[in-house]
Amino acid sequence: MAHLTKRKWLLVNGTLVLGLVATILLCATIGTEPLNLVHVLSASAPENTDFVILMRIRLPRVLLAAVVGGALGITGAALQALLHNPLACPHILGVSGGAALCGIAALVFVGTVTTGLAGIFRISLISLAAFAGAIGTTVLMYRTALTRGRLEPYALLLTGVVFNAFCGALIMLLNSLVDFYQSHSILFWLMGSLAVQDYTTVGMVAVYALIGAGWLIGQGRRLNLLSIGEEGAQQLGVNVEALRRGTFLAASFLVGAAVSVSGMIGFVGLIVPHSLRLLIGADHRLLLPASLLGGAVFLVWADTLARTVVSPTELPVGVVTAMCGGPFFLYLLRKTERRMFAS
Amino acid sequence: MSSERAPILSCEQVSFSYGAVEVLSAIFCEVSAGEILGLLGPNGSGKSTLVRLMSGVRVPRVGRVTYSGRDLQTYSRDELARAIAVVPQETAIELPFSVLEVVLMGRSPYLGKFGFESAHDLAVAQRAMTYTGVASLSTREVHALSGGERQRVILARALAQEPRVLLLDEPTAFLDIKHQVAVYDLMKQLSREQGLAVVAILHDLNLAALYCDRLALLKAGRIFCQGTPEQVLTYTNIKAVYETEVYIDLNDLTGKVQILPLDADTRRQLEQGEGNRR
Numbered sequence: 001m002a003h004l005t006k007r008k009w010l011l012v013n014g015t016l017v018l019g020l021v022a023t024i025l026l027c028a029t030i031g032t033e034p035l036n037l038v039h040v041l042s043a044s045a046p047e048n049t050d051f052v053i054l055m056r057i058r059l060p061r062v063l064l065a066a067v068v069g070g071a072l073g074i075t076g077a078a079l080q081a082l083l084h085n086p087l088a089c090p091h092i093l094g095v096s097g098g099a100a101l102c103g104i105a106a107l108v109f110v111g112t113v114t115t116g117l118a119g120i121f122r123i124s125l126i127s128l129a130a131f132a133g134a135i136g137t138t139v140l141m142y143r144t145a146l147t148r149g150r151l152e153p154y155a156l157l158l159t160g161v162v163f164n165a166f167c168g169a170l171i172m173l174l175n176s177l178v179d180f181y182q183s184h185s186i187l188f189w190l191m192g193s194l195a196v197q198d199y200t201t202v203g204m205v206a207v208y209a210l211i212g213a214g215w216l217i218g219q220g221r222r223l224n225l226l227s228i229g230e231e232g233a234q235q236l237g238v239n240v241e242a243l244r245r246g247t248f249l250a251a252s253f254l255v256g257a258a259v260s261v262s263g264m265i266g267f268v269g270l271i272v273p274h275s276l277r278l279l280i281g282a283d284h285r286l287l288l289p290a291s292l293l294g295g296a297v298f299l300v301w302a303d304t305l306a307r308t309v310v311s312p313t314e315l316p317v318g319v320v321t322a323m324c325g326g327p328f329f330l331y332l333l334r335k336t337e338r339r340m341f342a343s
Numbered sequence: 344m345s346s347e348r349a350p351i352l353s354c355e356q357v358s359f360s361y362g363a364v365e366v367l368s369a370i371f372c373e374v375s376a377g378e379i380l381g382l383l384g385p386n387g388s389g390k391s392t393l394v395r396l397m398s399g400v401r402v403p404r405v406g407r408v409t410y411s412g413r414d415l416q417t418y419s420r421d422e423l424a425r426a427i428a429v430v431p432q433e434t435a436i437e438l439p440f441s442v443l444e445v446v447l448m449g450r451s452p453y454l455g456k457f458g459f460e461s462a463h464d465l466a467v468a469q470r471a472m473t474y475t476g477v478a479s480l481s482t483r484e485v486h487a488l489s490g491g492e493r494q495r496v497i498l499a500r501a502l503a504q505e506p507r508v509l510l511l512d513e514p515t516a517f518l519d520i521k522h523q524v525a526v527y528d529l530m531k532q533l534s535r536e537q538g539l540a541v542v543a544i545l546h547d548l549n550l551a552a553l554y555c556d557r558l559a560l561l562k563a564g565r566i567f568c569q570g571t572p573e574q575v576l577t578y579t580n581i582k583a584v585y586e587t588e589v590y591i592d593l594n595d596l597t598g599k600v601q602i603l604p605l606d607a608d609t610r611r612q613l614e615q616g617e618g619n620r621r
Contacts, residue, residue: 004460221458229434
């Protein structure tokens with residue numbers, strides 16, 4: 001792979017931006033009720049039902065998919081740099097699980113105590129809990145895998161797997177304690193869904209995601225150095241401890257935001273950065289923004305597939321991403337293992 | 344080259360501990376431009392820690408490390424990275440970076456927060472790759488290279504930093520003899536031609552004698568002795584520090600000290616009255 005130039009940076013990100021815009025427009029027209037964009041824009045609401053479907057139902061959902069996918073994609077890329085390991089992703093490390101557990105706990109307890117509260121307040125409480133869960137899990141993971149100032153990537157991956165199972169069990173426990181309606185919302189968290197959200201929610205998550213993503217993109221050069229060794233990075237002028245903490249914080253911020261509105265959508269952070277790396281190289285100055293945009297494109301398509309493949313009912317989007325992601329993870333694992341034992 | 348050279352990097356009465364365990368005590372050593380200093384000593388004698396202190400990655404508990412007369416702590420991280428480069432024993436690279444990309448990372452301390460490498464940076468990287476013989480590998484992925492090639496890529500990255508001081512932590516531990524010699528030949532060339540100061544940890548006493556201007560022999564966190572290879576590599580010093588019998592003489596061809604380990608049978612014969620030979 002040739003080295004990164006400004007021209008390549010602009011070319012790749014420009015293409016991805018165009019791809020994302022096209023994806024959003026196209027996917028908003030695909031669905032149980034196919035829409036014709038020309039027709040939609042020719043007459044104005046409220047007589048035009050197509051316009052209403054587009055603006056009220058399709059567009060917020062497609063935009064949410066873009067925001068969540070972008071957040072998960074860039075987080076995966078950043079965590080892989082941090083752990084020098086292409087197998088890392090928020091789902092596998094248990095960060096998503098921790099966020100979901102806390103979100104669900106808040107949903108169950110807050111839900112029962114404060115049914116009278118205004119909707120938006122309840123939603124932000126649950127989101128806060130998901131944030132806290134993401135950050136708490138990250139800190140826990142970090143402490144566990146940090147031995148004598150060094151991060152042990154495989155210890156971290158293993159801890160993540162165990163923690164995920166543990167979270168899963170606790171969620172099942174909560175699930176068996178609550179009534180039918182709450183049980184249904186828990187299922188939503190577990191399988192991941194981008195179903196109907198209002199523009200306010202989309203906007204809020206977008207702001208959080210952009211703050212986290214912006215910070216990460218600014219660290220691209222440093223993450224390059226970190227991704228090939230902590231001490232080497234330090235000797236090349238990077239404040240490794242600060243960068244590590246900042247990256248973990250930004251990652252939990254992004255995952256917390258994504259999980260709080262869409263539940264656990266797995267493997268986006270694994271598939272997207274890895275595929276992009278094959279196409280555009282490993283330089284994080286480019287890979288991070290590209291993973292943000294690529295993650296957005298990927299999840300919008302995955303969600304479109306989820307809501308059309310068995311139309312008029314729909315699959316949880318988490319099922320679609322996991323079906324792509326599971327085999328992909330095994331493939332990656334085999335490839336990495338072979339390399340590790342070969343050298 | 345003048346004989347009165349001011350040291351460029353000095354350790355002044357440096358002590359360091361990991362937790363309660365003192366790893367280095369009262370170290371005094373220095374290296375000047377154009378000079379190669381070899382650090383020798385058994386495993387666990389504190390050589391790697393000393394190199395970490397010299398690179399500014401760790402801070403001494405007592406004493407100070409200075410570059411050009413100023414404490415390392417008074418420099419910014421980027422300033423230090425432009426002055427001092429390190430080649431570690433081994434670098435694991437799991438992500439698919441190309442050789443050129445890794446070497447260009449050596450330019451990092453010269454770039455802004457989100458800067459791209461200029462034509463000048465590219466030229467410096469190319470030159471570094473030519474020096475270490477990896478220019479033809481430039482587009483290959485680093486994790487697909489052999490250990491020797493990878494080490495020369497990391498050496499090129501260090502050179503791309505355009506440092507005044509190069510610290511090598513057993514850079515050839517995993518290399519075959521051809522590549523070991525190639526690395527040290529290059530090190531010698533750079534120190535002679537560009538006045539690079541080199542500090543290298545070595546395990547091979549013969550390579551140390553062959554390439555280093557001065558040696559420091561460490562034992563249990565202290566400098567046991569330092570000086571020219573002839574002064575340091577004596578039967579008594581090696582016996583005291585490594586606790587092993589060796590045979591030492593001068594090599595006819597290189598004129599340098601050469602050291603041979605002795606097997607158990609030979610040692611027994613010596614004990615039975617032949618006496619020690621120098």
